[in-house]
Amino acid sequence: PFSASDRHDITHLWEKMAPNVEFLGEEAMERLFKSHPKTKTYFSHLNVEHGSAAVRAQGAKVLNAIGHASKNLDHLDEALSNLSDKHAHDLRVDPGNFHLLCHNILVVLAIHFPEDFTPRAHAAFDKFLAAVSETLYSKYR
Numbered sequence: 001p002f003s004a005s006d007r008h009d010i011t012h013l014w015e016k017m018a019p020n021v022e023f024l025g026e027e028a029m030e031r032l033f034k035s036h037p038k039t040k041t042y043f044s045h046l047n048v049e050h051g052s053a054a055v056r057a058q059g060a061k062v063l064n065a066i067g068h069a070s071k072n073l074d075h076l077d078e079a080l081s082n083l084s085d086k087h088a089h090d091l092r093v094d095p096g097n098f099h100l101l102c103h104n105i106l107v108v109l110a111i112h113f114p115e116d117f118t119p120r121a122h123a124a125f126d127k128f129l130a131a132v133s134e135t136l137y138s139k140y141r
């Protein structure tokens, strides 16, 4: 359950991110790959080098899904249903990878929106990303 201040902070951070999903998403993916190289194995069919258009596109997709989730905080299961089917049945991403990506998204927010990334907003967004992740791996078994 998200408090009123969680909702405010999540919505506010999403509004800051929305105009720059490609740039911010690319950086989050690149940081994920650099700090946890094993995560690259899921993307072996794509070019994951610095500056790759495929990484930019993937980062934008991830952040746009997070934006969609931020507008559906009370029914993440329905809002992310297709995506969670895809991660469970098709992509088979090990659930242990989700928090690594979430961490890197938080790092990117902290770097680019230092004024907005207060301890309170940090905690709210962390909780939100954990809820999104949990929804995405909820169908694994």
Ligand code: ZNH
Residues within 6 Å of the ligand: 039, 042, 043, 058, 061, 062, 063, 065, 066, 083, 086, 087, 091, 093, 097, 098, 099, 101, 102, 129, 132, 133, 136
């Ligand atoms: Zn994921 C895909 C989101 C996590 C891996 N993804 C994807 C997409 C999206 C996403 C939106 C697209 C889909 C379509 O197109 O249909 N993810 C997401 C989110 C998250 C995630 C939101 C969290 C938060 N993923 C993840 C992880 C991993 C992954 C952690 C590993 C590491 N994904 C993936 C892959 C893919 C995806 C591999 C596919 C790619 C291509 O293109 O092929």
